[in-house]
Amino acid sequence: MEGFFMAIWKCTQCNATSEGRCRPKVCPSCGASKEQIAKAE
Numbered sequence: 592m593e594g595f596f597m598a599i600w601k602c603t604q605c606n607a608t609s610e611g612r613c614r615p616k617v618c619p620s621c622g623a624s625k626e627q628i629a630k631a632e
């Protein structure tokens with residue numbers, strides 16, 4: 592089950608969230624760099 596772990600990633604610029612195992616390289620909504628994307632649980 593651990594292999595299917597999904598995290599929620601939240602953009603601190605536009606508050607968009609995305610779900611995935613890895614931090615997105617860029618925000619899918621506003622294009623902010625990964626430094627602007629925080630893990631949200």
Ligand SMILES: [Zn+2]
Pocket residue numbers: 602603604605606607618619620621622623
């Ligand atoms: Zn964003």
